[in-house]
Amino acid sequence: MSPTEIHQQHRQHQPVIPTETDVVVVGAGIAGLCAAIASAERGAQVVVVDAHTAGGRASSTERDGFRLNLGGHALYRRGHLANLLTTHAICPAGGVVDGTTIGVLRDGEVHRVVMGPIGLLRNPVLRSRSRLRMAALFARLPRLDPAGLTGRSVADWLGDEPDDVRQFMEMFIRLATYTNAPGIFDAGAAVIQLKMAMGGVLYVDGGWGLLVAALRRLATDAGAIVVDHAEVRAVRCDATPGSRVEVQLGDRMIIAGAVVVSAGGPDTAERLTGAAVANRQTLTAPITASCLDLAVRRVEVGLVLGMDEPVYLSPHAPLANLAPAGHDLISLMRYLVPGEAAGDAGTVHAGLLTVARLAGVSDDDVVFERLLHRMVVTHGAPTASGGGLAGRPTIHALGLPGVLVAADWVGPSGLLADASSTSGEQAGIAAARLCANINR
Ligand SMILES: Cc1cc2nc3c(=O)[nH]c(=O)nc-3n(C[C@H](O)[C@H](O)[C@H](O)COP(=O)(O)OP(=O)(O)OC[C@H]3O[C@@H](n4cnc5c(N)ncnc54)[C@H](O)[C@@H]3O)c2cc1C
Incomplete structure (x- = not known):
C-alpha cells in the first residue's frame, strides 16, 4: 500500500x-x-x-464532574497559541482573569491590594515612600523596551529599587513566567511576558484538553x-x-x-x-512547581500571590467552567527555584493548604484534592548570560x-x-x- x-x-x-x-x-x-x-x-x-x-x-482529566488541568493553566490572549487557534476559527470559551484587586500574602497574612495608579498609591504591602516608585514602574511598563533589558537579569534590572518594590515586582514576574530565578532570568524576556500578561489571560472552559x-x-x-x-x-x-x-x-x-x-x-x-x-547552556535548569488543586464547594476567594513566599492561589472555577454546579476549583502552586528539590510531599501539601486557609478556604469546603508534587512547567527558561x-x-x-x-x-x-x-x-x-x- x-x-x-x-x-x-x-x-x-x-x-x-x-x-x-x-x-x-x-x-x-x-x-x-x-x-x-x-x-x-x-x-x-x-x-x-x-x-x-x-x-x-496540556492534557486535562475529569474527576467527579471537575475538569483538572495538569496544574493551573492560563491561555495568554495575545500569545502565539491563542493567535494560532483564532486564525483557524477556534475561539476558546472561558473566563478572563480580573486583576484589578488581588490578595497579597506577606508576613503570613493576606492583604487586599487594588491595582491601578490610585490603588497602588495606597498599597498596604509597600512602605509609603515605595508606593510612588511602584506606581511609576507599572506606568512605565507598557512603554518599556525589552531589547534594552536583554542580557540583564531581573535582579540586576530591579537592583536599585527598594526591597519591597523589588519583591512586589518579582511576584508578578513569577506569575507571568512561572520562573522563580531573579538572579539569572533575563529581564528582557520577563518584560515581554509581563506585557503579554497585561493583555489578559483566559481560564479555558472544559480545560486545556x-x-x-x-x-x-x-x-x-x-x-x-x-x-x-x-x-x-x-x-x-x-x-x-x-x-x-x-x-x-x-x-x-x-x-x-x-x-x-x-x-x-x-x-x-x-x-x-x-x-x-x-x-x-543558555537555559536555566527545568522550571518546576508543586501544584495542589482543590475541588471545593462554592467559596468566595480571589487571586492570591505570595510576596515573601513564591506561592500562587487562584479560583479557576467559577471563572471557567471546570466544576459542577455549586462547586469551584482552586489551583495552588509553589514556584521552585531551578534545580530546587520539591521537598517531601507531606510538607509541600501542608504548606499549600496553609495558603488556602489564609485565603479563606475552610477544610470543610474541600470535596477532594490533588497534589502534583513536582511538575516541569517548562524545560528551561532564558537567562541573561545566555x-x-x-x-x-x-x-x-x-x-x-x-x-x-x-x-x-x-x-x-x-x-x-x-x-x-x-x-x-x-x-x-x-x-x-x-x-x-x-x-x-
Ligand atoms: C503546572 C503547569 C502549569 C502551566 N501553566 C501554563 C500556563 O498557564 N500557560 C502556558 O502557556 N503554559 C503553561 N504551562 C506550560 C505548558 O503546559 C507547556 O509548555 C506545554 O504544554 C509543553 O508542550 P510541549 O509539546 O512542548 O511538551 P509536552 O507537553 O511535554 O509534550 C511532549 C510529548 O512528547 C511525548 N513523548 C515523550 N517522549 C516520547 C517518545 N520517545 N516517543 C513519542 N512521544 C514521546 C510525551 O508523551 C508528550 O505527550 C504549564 C505547565 C505546567 C506543568
Missing part, C-alpha cells in the same frame, strides 16, 4: 502506521500538534506519534495521522543533506523526509537522536539535516505553551520545505 493510500485509509479511522512518510513528528503535545498542522497544511504527509496520549502537559482536541482535529483535518501509545526509541540520520531519516518505534521503523522532535526536554531530544543540543530569548536553542539546534526540534525552550520568541506553539509551527514549516525539496 502506498503512503498516499495509507493516509487516505487512516482518515477513514484505520490506525495504520505507514512505513514511509514525508514528516514524522515525535510527541503530540502543543509543539508536536502545531508542527503537524503546519506541515500538513503545506501538503506534507505527516505522522505524529506519542508515547502516551496526545496533549502532554479541549485545546488539545481542537489542535488534534486541525492536524487530522489537514491529513495528518496521529497515533497514541507509540513510543519512539531512536531517530537516526546521516549528515548528508537530503538523506532520509529513520524513526525507530519498538518493532517497526518509519522512513521520513524530515522529523520534528517535540518530545519534551532537551535530554529526550539528545537521547533519541544521539546529537547534542546547541546552546543548551542572551535572553534570542540566545535559546533554535529549531535546528540538533545540527542534523532533516531533524528539527520544537518545545517550550526552543526559539527566539514566547514562553511556556506559546514557545511550544511558535517553535512547533516553525519546525513544521521547515520540515515541509525539506520534504518538498527532497520530493522535487
